[in-house]
Amino acid sequence: MIEAVGLTKFYGDIPAIQNVTFSVDKGEVVGFLGPNGAGKSTTIKILTCFMPPTSGTAKIDGLDCFEDSLKVRQKIGYLPETVPLYTEMTVKRFLQFCAKAKGINAKSTKKEIERVISECGLENVSGRIIGHLSKGYRQRVGLAQALIGSPPVIILDEPTIGLDPAQIVEMRSLIKSLAGQHTVFLSSHILPEVAQTCNRVVIINKGEVVATDTPEGLTRQLQKTKRIRLLLNNPVKSQEIESAIGTIPGVKLITPDNQEGRSWIIETDASLEPRPEIAERIVNKKWGILEMKSIDLSLEEVFMQLVTDEETEIPEPEESAA
Amino acid sequence: MKGFWAVYKKELYSFWSSPIFYVIAFVFFILSGYFFYSSLAYYSMVSFQASQNPFLAQQLNLTSMVIRPFFLDLSVVLLLLSPLLTMKLFAEERKSGTIELLLTYPISDAATVWAKFCGVLTIFCLLMLGTLPSMMLLEYLSKPNWSVIAACYGGLILMGAAFLSLGLFTSSLTQNQIIAATLSFGALLGFWIISWMKSIAQNYTARKVFEYLSITQHLDPFTKGLLDTRHIIYYILFIAFFIFLTRRRIDSYRWYG
Ligand SMILES: Nc1ncnc2c1ncn2[C@@H]1O[C@H](COP(=O)(O)OP(=O)(O)O)[C@@H](O)[C@H]1O
Numbered sequence: 001m002i003e004a005v006g007l008t009k010f011y012g013d014i015p016a017i018q019n020v021t022f023s024v025d026k027g028e029v030v031g032f033l034g035p036n037g038a039g040k041s042t043t044i045k046i047l048t049c050f051m052p053p054t055s056g057t058a059k060i061d062g063l064d065c066f067e068d069s070l071k072v073r074q075k076i077g078y079l080p081e082t083v084p085l086y087t088e089m090t091v092k093r094f095l096q097f098c099a100k101a102k103g104i105n106a107k108s109t110k111k112e113i114e115r116v117i118s119e120c121g122l123e124n125v126s127g128r129i130i131g132h133l134s135k136g137y138r139q140r141v142g143l144a145q146a147l148i149g150s151p152p153v154i155i156l157d158e159p160t161i162g163l164d165p166a167q168i169v170e171m172r173s174l175i176k177s178l179a180g181q182h183t184v185f186l187s188s189h190i191l192p193e194v195a196q197t198c199n200r201v202v203i204i205n206k207g208e209v210v211a212t213d214t215p216e217g218l219t220r221q222l223q224k225t226k227r228i229r230l231l232l233n234n235p236v237k238s239q240e241i242e243s244a245i246g247t248i249p250g251v252k253l254i255t256p257d258n259q260e261g262r263s264w265i266i267e268t269d270a271s272l273e274p275r276p277e278i279a280e281r282i283v284n285k286k287w288g289i290l291e292m293k294s295i296d297l298s299l300e301e302v303f304m305q306l307v308t309d310e311e312t313e314i315p316e317p318e319e320s321a322a
Numbered sequence: 323m324k325g326f327w328a329v330y331k332k333e334l335y336s337f338w339s340s341p342i343f344y345v346i347a348f349v350f351f352i353l354s355g356y357f358f359y360s361s362l363a364y365y366s367m368v369s370f371q372a373s374q375n376p377f378l379a380q381q382l383n384l385t386s387m388v389i390r391p392f393f394l395d396l397s398v399v400l401l402l403l404s405p406l407l408t409m410k411l412f413a414e415e416r417k418s419g420t421i422e423l424l425l426t427y428p429i430s431d432a433a434t435v436w437a438k439f440c441g442v443l444t445i446f447c448l449l450m451l452g453t454l455p456s457m458m459l460l461e462y463l464s465k466p467n468w469s470v471i472a473a474c475y476g477g478l479i480l481m482g483a484a485f486l487s488l489g490l491f492t493s494s495l496t497q498n499q500i501i502a503a504t505l506s507f508g509a510l511l512g513f514w515i516i517s518w519m520k521s522i523a524q525n526y527t528a529r530k531v532f533e534y535l536s537i538t539q540h541l542d543p544f545t546k547g548l549l550d551t552r553h554i555i556y557y558i559l560f561i562a563f564f565i566f567l568t569r570r571r572i573d574s575y576r577w578y579g
């Protein structure tokens with residue numbers, strides 16, 4: 001449904017994105033993840049026909065965003081990063097304008113407006129001036145604007161930015177409810193958000209796509225170290241446990257999880273699989289093993305790994321060049 | 323021209339709901355009322371003297387003593403006020419980010435630009451309509467030449483449209499409404515006083531060029547009741563040129579953000 005091939009965009013001499021390639025299938029909810037300034041908004045502006053790319057092609061539903069711009073725009077509902085609203089209008093009037101501008105025929109306009117108003121929970125404020133609404137409601141009006149006319153593709157640029165936690169939860173469930181009928185592409189710099197709402201994640205950093213996978217797949221694929229949580233019945237000292245299992249090949253780091261000395265986090269090299277050996281030695285010591293459990297790296301940590309890997313890699317070529 | 327009416331209606335609404343429009347209308351009507359009153363008062367004073375002086379009575383002419391000065395005065399007021407009408411057209415949309423809506427909705431850029439231009443022109447014509455009662459008053463007092471008045475309105479609206487097209491362009495240059503208004507005011511004033519150059523121009527062609535460029539030179543014939551295609555074409559070219567520049571500006575905005 002969405003197809004980006006080799007998208008590159010220069011602002012003057014500075015590349016904002018380089019060779020960005022990904023695709024989104026029909027009905028998928030895909031997250032576009034990256035730190036601030038990574039090029040998310042730039043990519044999205046190209047997809048929504050706001051700006052043409054310097055090179056590369058973007059297609060929506062098989063139509064080129066640059067050549068069939070007007071037709072493509074008909075298929076997209078877009079919520080930009082700074083929610084664009086005519087603040088002097090009432091919610092209803094604004095949505096009327098949106099419906100008219102999107103070319104929705106006059107007969108179905110009324111029904112369509114009622115539909116998005118109830119879908120976005122705007123019934124109570126539909127007669128109020130947008131300028132007087134809270135940030136959360138404005139965001140919903142922005143979303144309502146994107147949903148009007150029920151376009152097959154919904155593109156949201158940081159839809160939860162600036163909302164309070166309760167509003168974020170509401171927004172996410174709203175987005176989740178879109179899955180199925182629409183193809184949704186949403187950008188974010190917050191991981192849990194993407195993990196909770198999306199089937200798939202495209203990670204972008206410094207203008208380049210660094211990974212594309214499901215949230216679980218990403219975690220699995222990028223786990224270089226596996227962590228184990230150990231819960232003991234009897235408290236032990238740091239040196240004791242270190243001498244007992246620190247020598248096992250594959251054990252990298254042992255850190256206490258709390259002060260009591262009963263709970264420990266052990267970082268291991270997954271490829272060497274030291275777990276059976278650890279268990280055996282602890283049983284022999286009679287420390288009363290209660291629990292031994294591997295903990296997955298959170299998506300947040302995977303993300304940090306991806307992003308920081310990228311950063312540490314950069315100075316290397318410079319050094320070799322010098 | 324898909325989406326033209328939606329944007330046009332929105333433009334009208336945004337004028338309606340903005341205090342700037344009412345302030346402009348208020349100032350405009352006060353000033354135009356004052357100018358009308360002063361030319362009429364002068365006329366009545368002269369006509370009172372003319373009742374004792376038959377030579378003066380021959381000179382007495384409602385068109386050249388009231389109508390023409392009134393419309394020329396109005397053109398100065400409009401020069402001052404039209405930048406204020408146009409300043410927000412694109413600048414405000416850029417500032418609030420709503421331009422991103424317009425440029426990603428299924429509306430062609432041409433429709434957006436024309437809808438904005440026609441919207442502000444409609445507002446301008448409403449202001450003109452507000453001066454009509456003064457002309458009605460003339461009808462009540464004596465017999466004005468209505469075809470001259472019609473030509474005056476035609477010329478003023480053409481000139482106003484030219485002012486507005488320039489303001490539309492400067493508004494697309496910046497996010498700041500004050501800057502947009504200042505630029506368009508400066509440019510309009512430049513087009514106004516360029517005719518002064520003709521007195522110091524060295525050769526005939528330069529003189530003619532300066533004269534042709536001047537935005538006021540072309541209003542003059544209208545106020546005498548003359549409809550000359552040359553002057554109509556000047557204004558139409560002027561408008562077309564700035565609409566074209568505005569479209570180019572939107573293109574470049576799309577490219578460079
Ligand atoms: N209009 C612009 N002119 C120049 N540079 C820009 C412009 N917009 C964005 N950039 C730069 O391009 C990069 C990507 O920006 P953006 O796409 O907004 O990132 P994100 O949305 O991921 O935070 C940033 O380094 C930003 O400074």
Ligand SMILES: [Mg+2]
Pocket residue numbers: 037040041042081157158
């Ligand atoms: Mg952004």
